[in-house]
Amino acid sequence: MIFFIGMTRKIYQYWITPAPLKIPTAPTPLTQTGVVMRLAREVVLFESLFKSNKWTWLFGWLFHIGLALVLIRHLRYFWPGDLPEVFLLMQPFKYGAFAMVIGLLGLVGRRLFVERIRYISAPSDYMMLILLLIIGISGVVMTFTSNHTDVIVVKEFASGLVTLNWTDLPTEIHFLIHILMVFVLMAIFPISKLLHVPGVFFSPTRNQVDNARKKRHISPWALKQEQDHEVKLNQTLGQDSSEDKHG
């Protein structure tokens, strides 16, 4: 709940905050299609990060793609009733968990051993990685060792969440850790750096079309300012005789 309300508020805040000036960063797309392609490359491939640092890219991308695969596979728990056949195709996605954990370990390593990155890290940066590692590892333990949890009960609980029915959960310790950490993660999502997820779509240096000369771009507050100053403006336009003449 915190997650949905918090995220909605944050996205709404980004949405209503205007970008008064055109500030796309090169290499800039000149068309809207270009912007969509650019954002797609950023989100799917981490294009800028790849340009920037190959190790960070490798670990970061492994983690995110692993997470994405695992999340998709988790859909089955939220699906009420029998699964359509397409879910069978997602079976191998469980190996994404390894990519995720390897990526995370790499990122922790960078944070610890690269002097520059250690310098910029706050305790919360480490905690976030540890949190995700616990989630990832407890997930791996449940899926790949004999400590399976009762997925039928989990499914009842998760699909119950979708329809707002609270049912009982399995009580194995690794499962409880897993789900508790997931809840923690969701709760801190709207108040932490996890906001990079919506942020990337709202970043003006990435989502603007480079067409400043062709189309007048103006924010509501700047337009209002322009109108409020109309009298003064006429002066700046040279239409008021009381303004200095040596202009």
Added chain:
Amino acid sequence: MAKDFEAPKLATYLRIPKINEGIMDGEGPFKSSEKFQTPLGFPGKKVSNWQEVAINKMGELKSKYRSVQVFLDACVKCGACTDKCHYFLGSADPKNMPVARQDLFRSVYRRYFTFSGKYFPKLVGAKELDDDMLDKWYNYFHQCSQCRRCSVFCPYGIDTAEISMAAREVLDTVGIGQKYCNQILGKAITVGNNLGLPEPALRDTLLDLEEEVEEETGVAVKYPLDKKGSEILLITPSADFFAEPHIDGLIGYGKVFHQDGVSWTMSSYASEGANFGMFIGSYDVLRKAALRIRKAALDLEVSRIIVGECGHAWRVAYSFWNTLSGVGAGASDEFGMKLQKQLDSRYPQPQHIIEYTHDLIQRGKLVFDKSENDHRVVTFHDSCNVARATNMGNIPNGQFIIPREVIKAVCNNYVDMERNTIMESTFCCGGGGGLLTDDLMEIRIKGAMPRMQALKNVEKSDAVDTLVAICAICKSQFSKVLPKFDFDPYMIVSAHQLVSEAIVMDKPKTNDELAKEVTK
């Protein structure tokens, strides 16, 4: 300068330095006095309730600029930017890593505006805005040239320039301004240019220039001022009016206009292309300076506006003029439409002088004797604001392609510097963003190191002896710092100086000459 320092040594390749905490600590550049603060609408000295004023201003800025709000939230401290800033590479001060620079601002944002920062400040690195922090802001946000190289490499496009502009605006609002920028802005918005050159002085300079050019070429090239009804209004940085190497560029513009046979003029009211309003981050001041150009265009009844060689001027012109003053196209509001009716929509408005010259070259209107530049081996420094914040020719990456095509059209020996130091990855000259002042000489020299290192490599490999830039700040900065790295300070030239040297003026063409052109 407050302390002694050594100019960095140039290695054979660019090394990422070990961090050296506090090496660039200090009081920052000279502070502005009441005399320079008041005309811009800022308090003359630090206000008594500065903390409250600053926090309120931060709140206002983040609600007016999506960039500020998103950039403050979205950073994940991945470290991608940490080795991208020329000031960090040159100085090794960790607060010059883009993310650490932003964190000076972000930690305060977190403390006062976020749940986690209010209740768990230690955990998320949130900090109070105290005197010490404010001093750090003043010092380190004046060690950022707003070149945006970090933004290119950030996975979220976080642009430290936006944060440093916001921080400088907060500083101005509490009464702590930078002398260099604010003094210059005062001149620009009263006299009309950053140098404070009044109309008679400007007119004299231009007359002298006409004489000089006529003596040298035998052709009466004009440099008109305030000529009503001209087709083109040229807006150029005022540095072009008085100093080497800038003025050779202005000579070049005049020759190109002359060969095109077009009527053109400069304006004494708006005799400045530069707009330091961008450096201090103030929309209002930025706009005030931009409106002078609009007024000049209306008064002089021109139908085209062309901008001279200046980096941030071109950013302001290309990206912001349409927003600020309606110089551009596609307005749907009354204010913008009024001016845009007067401007000729067949041309891009505004247009860069390089685009203009390039267009003439494409249409075969200019004749060059490239051998005039044969004594040079040329390389091109992409100025950060042109490279990362604008376009030319409305083709993708035109801002990289078109200047190079112009240079190659007028000289035979051209080489590029290493790929990761040019185009969108270009290194700042070290003097941009309001840092081109002697009281910041240490950071200017250190920050020039990455560019100098790339230049040294092409000097070794290809005997490069000429560095071309299309930015007044780059040219001034290089003139100063080149000798510190054992280069000739006169190796920096305007693109239009090369044009000027190679252009064949006005004489009727003989068959021989035509044949010669074809063989080239």
